[in-house]
Amino acid sequence: MEQLNVALIGNRGHWGYFRNAVQRIDRINWVAYSPGCADSPQRVIDSAAELGKEIKVYDDYKEMLDKENIDCVVIDGPFDLHAEMCCEALKRNKHVFCEKPIALTLEDLAKIEETYKKCAPGVEIISMVGLRAEAPFLTAYRAVQAGKIGKVKMVNTRKSYKLGERPAFYKERATYGGTIPWVGSHALDWILWFSGAKSFSKIEAYHSTTDNRNHGELEMTALVSAVMDNGVLASASIDYLRPSTAPTHGDDRVRVAGTDGVIEVMKSTVTLINADGEQVLEQLPQRGIFYDFALHLLDGEEALVDAAQTFELTRACLVARDKADLA
Amino acid sequence: MEQLNVALIGNRGHWGYFRNAVQRIDRINWVAYSPGCADSPQRVIDSAAELGKEIKVYDDYKEMLDKENIDCVVIDGPFDLHAEMCCEALKRNKHVFCEKPIALTLEDLAKIEETYKKCAPGVEIISMVGLRAEAPFLTAYRAVQAGKIGKVKMVNTRKSYKLGERPAFYKERATYGGTIPWVGSHALDWILWFSGAKSFSKIEAYHSTTDNRNHGELEMTALVSAVMDNGVLASASIDYLRPSTAPTHGDDRVRVAGTDGVIEVMKSTVTLINADGEQVLEQLPQRGIFYDFALHLLDGEEALVDAAQTFELTRACLVARDKADLA
Numbered sequence: 001m002e003q004l005n006v007a008l009i010g011n012r013g014h015w016g017y018f019r020n021a022v023q024r025i026d027r028i029n030w031v032a033y034s035p036g037c038a039d040s041p042q043r044v045i046d047s048a049a050e051l052g053k054e055i056k057v058y059d060d061y062k063e064m065l066d067k068e069n070i071d072c073v074v075i076d077g078p079f080d081l082h083a084e085m086c087c088e089a090l091k092r093n094k095h096v097f098c099e100k101p102i103a104l105t106l107e108d109l110a111k112i113e114e115t116y117k118k119c120a121p122g123v124e125i126i127s128m129v130g131l132r133a134e135a136p137f138l139t140a141y142r143a144v145q146a147g148k149i150g151k152v153k154m155v156n157t158r159k160s161y162k163l164g165e166r167p168a169f170y171k172e173r174a175t176y177g178g179t180i181p182w183v184g185s186h187a188l189d190w191i192l193w194f195s196g197a198k199s200f201s202k203i204e205a206y207h208s209t210t211d212n213r214n215h216g217e218l219e220m221t222a223l224v225s226a227v228m229d230n231g232v233l234a235s236a237s238i239d240y241l242r243p244s245t246a247p248t249h250g251d252d253r254v255r256v257a258g259t260d261g262v263i264e265v266m267k268s269t270v271t272l273i274n275a276d277g278e279q280v281l282e283q284l285p286q287r288g289i290f291y292d293f294a295l296h297l298l299d300g301e302e303a304l305v306d307a308a309q310t311f312e313l314t315r316a317c318l319v320a321r322d323k324a325d326l327a
Numbered sequence: 328m329e330q331l332n333v334a335l336i337g338n339r340g341h342w343g344y345f346r347n348a349v350q351r352i353d354r355i356n357w358v359a360y361s362p363g364c365a366d367s368p369q370r371v372i373d374s375a376a377e378l379g380k381e382i383k384v385y386d387d388y389k390e391m392l393d394k395e396n397i398d399c400v401v402i403d404g405p406f407d408l409h410a411e412m413c414c415e416a417l418k419r420n421k422h423v424f425c426e427k428p429i430a431l432t433l434e435d436l437a438k439i440e441e442t443y444k445k446c447a448p449g450v451e452i453i454s455m456v457g458l459r460a461e462a463p464f465l466t467a468y469r470a471v472q473a474g475k476i477g478k479v480k481m482v483n484t485r486k487s488y489k490l491g492e493r494p495a496f497y498k499e500r501a502t503y504g505g506t507i508p509w510v511g512s513h514a515l516d517w518i519l520w521f522s523g524a525k526s527f528s529k530i531e532a533y534h535s536t537t538d539n540r541n542h543g544e545l546e547m548t549a550l551v552s553a554v555m556d557n558g559v560l561a562s563a564s565i566d567y568l569r570p571s572t573a574p575t576h577g578d579d580r581v582r583v584a585g586t587d588g589v590i591e592v593m594k595s596t597v598t599l600i601n602a603d604g605e606q607v608l609e610q611l612p613q614r615g616i617f618y619d620f621a622l623h624l625l626d627g628e629e630a631l632v633d634a635a636q637t638f639e640l641t642r643a644c645l646v647a648r649d650k651a652d653l654a
Contacts, residue, residue: 153538154548156485156564160584202654204531206554211480211586221481221560221584225550227533227654233548235562237483241584243600251589257487257548257568259538262578273570327529327554 001298005029007070009036009061009085010077011044012169013099014128017290018074022051028294032068034061036077036085061085065092072297074290075099076128079182080175083108086115086125093120095297097290100127100185101314104177106322109314116307125307126293127314129189131252132304133287136265137190140254143263143281144194148274150260155194155234157187160251163213163220163240171216179219179238180207180324181317186252187236188224188316192309194256197228199312205320206327212240224320328625332356334397336363336388336412337404338371339496340426341455344617345401349378355621359395361388363404363412388412392419399624401617402426403455405496406504410435413442413452420447422624424617427454427512428641431504433649436641443634452634453620454641456516458579459631460614463592464517467581470590470608471521475601477587482521482561484514487578490540490547490567498543506546506565507534507651508644513579514563515551515643519636521583524555527643532651539567551647 006028008015022028030048033055035041041057048055058064065073065088073089075082075098083103089096090112102125103109116125131137144152161183169175176182192200207222209215222238242251255264261274263281270281289304296303333355335342349355357375360382362368368384375382385391392400392415400416402409402425410430416423417439429452430436443452458464471479488510496502503509519527534549536542549565569578582591588601597608616631623630 151538153535153568154550154564154566158483160589202533204552206529206552206560208480208554208558208560210558211478223481223552223560223562225531225533225552225562227535231535231537233533233535233550235550235552235564237481237562237582239481239584241480241586241589243588243602245602245604246589246600247605255564257566259568261570262487262568262573273573275570275572277572278574 003027003029004072004294004298005031005070006072006074007032007064007068008044008074009034010075012078013076014130015074015076017128017130017288018097019047021288021291021294024291025294027298030055031070032056032058032064034058034064036061036081062088065089065094070094072097078169078175079177080104083112086112090115090119090123090125093123095123096125097293098127100129101177101181101317102127102310103314104181106318109318113311125310126303126305127310128289129186129305130289131186132193133289133292135283135286136268136270137254138287139281139283140263140265140270141194142284143272144256148261148272149256149258149263152195152232152256152258154257155191155232156255157190157236158251158253159183159187159238160242161240162242162244162246162249166215170218173217176218178321180205180222180224180321184222184224184236184238185313185317187238189313190254191226191234191236192313194254195228195230195232195234197230197232199229200226200316201229202227203316203320203323205324207324222324330354330356331399331621331625332358332397333399333401334359334391334395335371335401336361337402339405340403341457342401342403344455344457344615345424346374347615348618348621351618352621354625357382358397359383359385359391361385361391363388363408389415392416392421397421399424405502407431407502410439413439417442417446417450417452420450422450423452424620425454427456428504428508428644429454429637430641431508433645436645440638452637453630453632454637455616456513456632457616458513459520460616460619462610462613463595463597464581465614466608466610467590467592467597468521469611470599471583475588475599476583476585476590479522479559479583479585481584482518482559483582484517484563485578485580486510486514486565487569488567489569489571489573489576493542493545497545500544503545505648507532507549507551507648511549511551511563511565512640512644514565516640517581518553518561518563519640521581522555522557522559522561524557524559526556526639527553528556529554530643530647530650532647533654534651549651
C-alpha cells in the first residue's frame, strides 16, 4: 500500500498513539475527524494544525465513513460507543484501531465479532494496547520469546494509577465500563501476550468501589486471577491508589516466571535471572502501537497484536468484571 | 512466670526459631525432645549439646508430655502429624508453638479447635509465622498501624522459592499438604496481618504441579486471591521457580496500598510513598517469632500472633488449596 488514509473518531483516550505515528510516517494521510458525539472538535483541529494537517471535520461520523476515502479508522469516542463505531467501520471494510476495551458488554463484543466475520478478507482490528510497544515490555517479551526463562509458567502483573479527578463519565458503569476493562485491560493484555496463550480458560476476579473519593461507580481496586489455555497461571493487581506524590502516573509491572528463569519489568527496568545469573537487560528501541500497525498495513511488517487477541482480551476483561460484580 | 519449660517434638521444619530463643533467653528451660516419628534424634541432641543443654530424649512423644514438667510444646514433627500432636499437647493444657500449617485437612483443624475450646483458660497456640518477626515486615506493619498509608485497601504478596531437591515427603500431598499451605501460609499470613482483618470472606485459588522436576504431587505454582471481612482485597503469588543462581533462597514481597499511601517490602527494603513523598524506612530491630511468644508467656509482653489468627490462617490455606484442586 502506498498510502494509508485514516479518519479519527473522538479524542476521549489514547488517540495520541495515532498522532505520534502521523508525525513519524509520511505515508499516513490523516483525512478527516469526527468527535462521534457532542464533544467539541476544536482540540483535535488545533492539534492537527500543529502537525500542518488540514483535516475535514464531520458532525456525523457515519457520514465521514461514507464520504471519505478511508483505509483505516481510529476510534476514540465515548467508551460506550466504541462497539457501535467498530461495527460501523467494519461494515464498510475499514481497518480499525480502537481504544480498549472495544466493547463494554459481552453482547456488544459479540456484535463486533459477528460483523468482523462478514468483512472482506484482510480487514484488521486491534485495540490500543500501547504498552506492548514500550521499550521495557517489548524487551522483556523478546527475551521470553528467545527462551531466556524457558517455558513460561506464571505471569504476575500490576497496574497502579493516580486517581486525580476524573471526568464525569468515569463515574458511571454505563459510560466508563469498569476499572478492570479500562485500567486492567493492560494487565490482562500482558498476561495474554507473555503467556503465549490463545485464551483465558478460567478467570476469577474481585473489585471494590469503596473509598473512591466521590467517583460514583468507579472501582478503586481490582484483582484478576486466571489459568490460561496453555496452563500458565496469571494474576493482575489493579488500583487507583498510587499517591499523587509518586514520581510517575503509573506503577506498571510485569513478572514472568518460567522453568529456567524469571524476568521482571519494574520502574521501566528489565531484570532477568536465569542460569547466567542476574542482569539488567539493555532495552530495544521504543515502538508505537499504531506506528507498528500502520507499517503492518502499509508494508506487511509484523504487527504487535492481532484481531483474535483483541477479541480475547476484551472478552477476558468483561468476563472478569462481570465475575467481580457477582463475587 | 519465672521459667518456661519447653519440650520439642520433631525437627522437620523451622524448629530453629525455638533454638534461637533458647540462646537468647536464659529463662527458657529446654527439658526434653522426641522425634515424634522414626527420625533419628541425633541431630537435635547434638544441636542441644552445642548450646550446653542436656535434654532427655523420648521415643514416644506422648510419654514425654505425660512425664515431663512442661509449660510449652514446640511441634515440628512430620507435617501430617502436626494436628495430632497439637491435640495431644492441648489436651494436657500445654501452650503450643507449631510449624505451619498446624493441620493438613479442615477436619484435622476442626479437631484442634475443638480440643482448644476445652483447654484451661490462658492456654495459647500459635504457628511458626516467623516472617512477622523479620525486621522489614515488622517495620512495614508498624508503619501501617501508625496510619502511614491511611486505611488499608489492598494487600499483594509474593513467595518465590528455589526448589532444589526436596525430601520424599514433599512429593506426596498426604505428607506435604500442598504448596499453598506450606509456602503460601506466609503469604496468607501477611494478608491476614497487614489487612487488619479477622478473617478471609472470599477465597479463590489456582495451582499447578506441571514441570515440577520429578517432585510428584508438589505444586510448582499457585495463586490465591481473597476478599477480607473488612473489605480489603488481597492476592498471593506462590512458586518454586526462583532460579538456583538467585542471590537469596526466597523472593519475599509484600505491598500494602491504602487510601493515603503505598508501602512495599522487597529485597528486605521497605519503601513508603505517601503525602510526604517516597522514602526508604529505617528498620526496627529484628524480633523472633518464638522469642516474642516466650516473652509473652513469661512476662505478658505482646505476642506477634494469637490462636484466633493461627486457626484462621490455617483454614484459609486449606480452603484455598481445596478450591485450587477443584478449579
